[in-house]
Amino acid sequence: METPLLLFYLFAALAVGSALGMVLNLRNTVAGAMNLVLTMVSLGGIYLLLEAYLVAALQIMVYGGAIVVLFLFVVMLLNLRQDDFAPARAWLVRVGSALLAVAALVGLLSATRGLPEAPPVPAGFGGYAQVGEVLYTDYVLLVEVVSLLLLAAIVGALILAKRKID
Amino acid sequence: MPIEVLLKSAFILLVIIGAFAPVITWVERKQSAVMQDRIGANRADVSGITVLGLLHPLADVIKLLTKEDVVPTGANRILHTIAPVIAAVPAIIAYAIIPYGSTYQFGDHALQLVPADPDWGLLYIFAIGSIATYGTVIAGWASNNNWSLLGSLRASAQMISYEVTLGLSVVGCFMVFQTLKLTDMATAQDSTFRLLGFLDVLFGIPVPAWLDWLRLPAWGLFLQPLGFLIFLTCIMAENKRPPFDIPEGESEIIAGYFLEYSGMRFGLFFMAEFIEVVVIAGLLTSIFLGGWAIPFLDQATLTAFFAQGAGPFAGFGDGLANALCMLLHFLCFVVKVVAMIWLQMLIRWTLPRFRYDQVMDLCWKIMLPLSIANIFVTGLVMLVIHG
């Protein structure tokens, strides 16, 4: 088995393992957040294997380095120490969601079966130069709209987290 | 070739981290002593022979290894154990992309003195720098102690604020050197530019030809001075070095998030900080001080001098010329790294600690607008020069 495929399986196993650890972890929210970081980083590794270099770096920087830190912030700020073992949801919900998940898995797998090998990538594919060029010429409107969205999010988060609006 | 990468990584681990990091603890003690007009620690000896205090790092390591590892009751054992590892590993692997030499041709084999050279080089540093915040965050939380929690909250807020400005401060350098790879940046800094050239290209005032000898090496320091200052400040804040060491506030919250760590776990945190000092020095030299490049002597001239020059180097052939060039470049790199370490120690022992609101003000109200202004001005100048 060639190295990229082996690495892919390794990262995939890591991602699935830590995702399960995050979702099934009933004891500690912080441990769940650390598992989420591991998932993000392994997904970043898979993006590298799929030749999306800038996206991989941004995934680790933004998701792994900022978003999950924000989660940890809130957990530490609210000092959520013990997750008391709240009674889990009705068994119907759990079984139903598991069945739905299996159905989604089977459906997606059957849809993408039997595709040919991936073609070779053009030069500079996924590098910062090409992505930057495409982003700021073809998709520049998207960039502007997303910046407005981020501004709205900043203002919203500020107002929500203030103690009293006087 | 994996063997080559392995050898280069081993070289970095043994020489640069293994030799530099313990020596830096000695440098810190001696430099602070010299700056404060005292002698410093010099009593560690082996059967009566003190070597100017150079055995103190060894004594430190022995002390830390033999201390008891205490995990406080009620603390999360797993998180308490992995926090120092998460803090130390990014500092060590950051050295993978810092070039300590250029590319040398030995026959038909091109030896490049850097373990890894991805296309998106500097983004790698930012990515693993953002992972390094978790060591601090988890350490404070896992200690089951209010003061540690306070320290780690402050530390994480400080680190992620300064990460933003850190990224923005080198965008000017990306624009000037047109690359994200540190190897290409170092190669681009291997040349010189006219000191009065800005008069010619920006304002159209012709510079007389007899002033052409007045040149400066094309270092990031001269091309992006504001970027250098902002980067230096932000990366020292990122490393939580004094004057930004509110999280470790030694006199206020008794070592902050380090509090419940003893023995080699504390040693790992401690070492991580000093290894990061070396990493910061390496980054500063690669981006702003020209890396391995000797000022006013670019690689082609140097290799030609050794290959066909006069005196004892005549007629030695290309292989030896390249090897000598490699040695000189490496020595130049080491000298610059040592200078940057000295600079960081100097700042550390001169400035008093900033208050927390001063630290945050400095980042968001001063550094961020300045770095954005730097990008703007750099873009404007490049537009005028190239268009």
Next chain:
Amino acid sequence: MIPLDHVIGLSAVLFSIGLIGVATRRNVIVMLMSIELMLNAVNLAFVGFNRMWPGSDSAPALSGQMFVLMVITVAAAEVAVGLGIVISMFRNRDSVDVDEVSLLKW
């Protein structure tokens, strides 16, 4: 060299795990983290499909990666606002159990 159905399979598995997380857990922070996991699974699918049809040398097709960048940005914004809501919820009810804010009347 990495078959597309493997990538999509992984994406589906991660999506389902996230789905189970949102449906079964009561801690609102873990629910938000599961939503992040689902967004990541979708990103993986985007990147996988983009790798499968990368365009040619003269006309590279990078729409998948553009989508991923936008999803990452939107996720960051959503997490910020969502955690702000969690903080104000905690201030009012002193709990992060999502079942305690399920009543319409206070």
